[in-house]
Amino acid sequence: MKEELLGIFSSHFEQPLIDEIIEVGKCMEVPAGETIMDIGNYIRSIPLLLSGAIKVLREDDEGDELLLYYLEQGETCSVTMACCMGHTQSEIRAIAETDAKIMMVPVQKMEEWMAKYKGWRNYVFESYHNRLNELLQTVDSIAFKNLDQRLVDYLKKKIEVTNDNQIRSTHQEIAYDLHTSRVVISRLLKKLEKMKKLVLHRNYIQILDL
Amino acid sequence: MKEELLGIFSSHFEQPLIDEIIEVGKCMEVPAGETIMDIGNYIRSIPLLLSGAIKVLREDDEGDELLLYYLEQGETCSVTMACCMGHTQSEIRAIAETDAKIMMVPVQKMEEWMAKYKGWRNYVFESYHNRLNELLQTVDSIAFKNLDQRLVDYLKKKIEVTNDNQIRSTHQEIAYDLHTSRVVISRLLKKLEKMKKLVLHRNYIQILDL
DNA sequence: ATAGGTCTGTGCCTTTGGTTACTGTAAAGC
DNA sequence: GCTTTACAGTAACCAAAGGCACAGACCTAT
Numbered sequence: 122m123k124e125e126l127l128g129i130f131s132s133h134f135e136q137p138l139i140d141e142i143i144e145v146g147k148c149m150e151v152p153a154g155e156t157i158m159d160i161g162n163y164i165r166s167i168p169l170l171l172s173g174a175i176k177v178l179r180e181d182d183e184g185d186e187l188l189l190y191y192l193e194q195g196e197t198c199s200v201t202m203a204c205c206m207g208h209t210q211s212e213i214r215a216i217a218e219t220d221a222k223i224m225m226v227p228v229q230k231m232e233e234w235m236a237k238y239k240g241w242r243n244y245v246f247e248s249y250h251n252r253l254n255e256l257l258q259t260v261d262s263i264a265f266k267n268l269d270q271r272l273v274d275y276l277k278k279k280i281e282v283t284n285d286n287q288i289r290s291t292h293q294e295i296a297y298d299l300h301t302s303r304v305v306i307s308r309l310l311k312k313l314e315k316m317k318k319l320v321l322h323r324n325y326i327q328i329l330d331l
Numbered sequence: 332m333k334e335e336l337l338g339i340f341s342s343h344f345e346q347p348l349i350d351e352i353i354e355v356g357k358c359m360e361v362p363a364g365e366t367i368m369d370i371g372n373y374i375r376s377i378p379l380l381l382s383g384a385i386k387v388l389r390e391d392d393e394g395d396e397l398l399l400y401y402l403e404q405g406e407t408c409s410v411t412m413a414c415c416m417g418h419t420q421s422e423i424r425a426i427a428e429t430d431a432k433i434m435m436v437p438v439q440k441m442e443e444w445m446a447k448y449k450g451w452r453n454y455v456f457e458s459y460h461n462r463l464n465e466l467l468q469t470v471d472s473i474a475f476k477n478l479d480q481r482l483v484d485y486l487k488k489k490i491e492v493t494n495d496n497q498i499r500s501t502h503q504e505i506a507y508d509l510h511t512s513r514v515v516i517s518r519l520l521k522k523l524e525k526m527k528k529l530v531l532h533r534n535y536i537q538i539l540d541l
Numbered sequence: 542a543t544a545g546g547t548c549t550g551t552g553c554c555t556t557t558g559g560t561t562a563c564t565g566t567a568a569a570g571c
Numbered sequence: 572g573c574t575t576t577a578c579a580g581t582a583a584c585c586a587a588a589g590g591c592a593c594a595g596a597c598c599t600a601t
Contacts, residue, residue: 179467179470179471179474181471181474181475183475185475187470187474187475189470199459199463200463200467203456203459203460203463203464206456206457206460207457207460212464212467213467235452236446236449236452239446242445242446246413246416247416247417249409249413249459249463250413250416250417252463253409253410253413253459253462253463253466254413254422256463256466256467256470257389257410257422257423257466259470260389260397260399260466260469260470260473261389261391263470263473263474264389264391264397264473264510265391265393265395265397265510267557267558268557268558291577291578291579292578292579293577293578293579300474300475301558301559302558302559302560303578303579304558304559304560304561304579304580304581305557305558305559307578307579307580307581308558308580308581310579311579311580311581321579323566323567323568323577323578323579324567324568324577324578477587477588478587478588501547501548501549502548502549503547503548511588511589512588512589512590513548513549514549514550514551514588514589514590514591515587515588515589515590517548517549517550517551518550518551518588520549521549521550521551531549533547533548533549533596533597533598534547534548534597
């Protein structure tokens with residue numbers, strides 16, 4: 122456990138901070154597909170992602186979804202932090218994209234460490250920074266790109282995050298993430314298949330070269 | 332000057348922090364329309380907005396623009412902070428929407444104050460929080476709403492920010508902010524006029540009831 | 542007053558993406 | 572085996588938004 126944390130965070134965190142994390146944190150193993158946090162939840166712990174990937178998405182009133190970004194090893198969810206600090210409800214939903222191991226740290230420690238550890242402060246800032254940038258990318262994507270390109274980007278990101286160039290999703294699932302309809306995704310995927318960029322199968326997609 | 336800062340920030344900042352801000356900060360007056368910060372700029376100061384409003388926008392490779400959000404009195408630009416901390420270039424453009432008064436604080440103070448003043452830490456966090464939320468709203472808007480609704484939201488926000496229910500913009504300017512074309516905006520505005528929600532004039536729009 | 546530029550209105554057409562509806566087929570349950 | 576359900580493919584149609592072209596109104600400068 123300690124070795125695991127050290128491996129991931131020793132470049133960011135001071136030794137005593139790592140000790141404190143181990144002391145107060147709760148380690149959770151979450152299987153792929155499980156919802157870690159949902160819209161409206163009150164949050165009392167901050168998640169540090171030790172392994173795996175988490176997808177973060179937004180939902181509107183009608184239940185339409187949109188993938189915002191993925192969290193990867195060593196990252197944390199700033200939107201969650203913001204909710205913690207403001208004691209407001211979660212604005213987003215987080216789902217384990219792969220099996221994931223998460224260290225949950227109680228919110229109260231957050232402020233304490235902020236004053237105490239420079240490494241923590243920097244980490245928190247860097248997280249915010251990264252999250253803001255990811256969101257800007259998301260905005261760019263939906264504002265400036267057409268669906269063809271967004272789909273290709275999505276597939277690329279997915280193979281990167283899952284580290285598997287077979288994408289084990291149905292067309293419907295992809296459609297949810299990109300906030301469009303199944304038919305449209307099927308159409309575009311077919312087009313990509315004709316361009317020899319991938320091969321379609323039932324329940325999975327084999328990526329050749331995007 | 333001191334009274335002005337106190338009026339805006341005394342609920343957030345400790346007295347000695349306010350003194351320091353006055354000591355090291357540079358006060359700038361920016362006329363409406365002027366670009367305060369542009370994409371690619373290196374940033375060495377953090378802006379605290381004393382009065383007026385600033386619009387923050389994103390641009391893609393082809394020069395297409397999109398309004399992200401407005402900053403108002405007492406706020407600061409977290410994206411800028413993030414760039415400061417990471418010593419990276421600005422990802423966004425900031426333009427004075429109205430005449431504005433800004434206190435520029437050198438970046439180096441940022442970290443120093445972060446360790447020293449709880450009020451500053453909280454302020455910085457709250458800013459990040461607010462900016463993240465604004466960005467989420469922006470995402471919602473472009474992902475889930477159609478242009479009719481986005482235009483109405485835009486006009487509402489604009490009269491709120493400028494505190495003037497005459498909107499002094501051309502259709503082309505609105506089109507840039509919403510990343511669409513002039514013709515489309517003219518069409519939708521006409522529709523709103525027919526619905527008695529506003530009256531169109533040359534170079535300005537009179538809002539009745541949105 | 543005339544000329545040139547800017548702003549707005551509008552008709553027509555295209556593109557992108559979304560909807561409906563139906564088909565075939567693979568998997569899962571019995 | 573048969574039935575049911577989930578998944579994918581496709582055609583036809585529709586809607587929202589964007590592009591083009593042009594006209595008229597207004598504004599400014601000479």
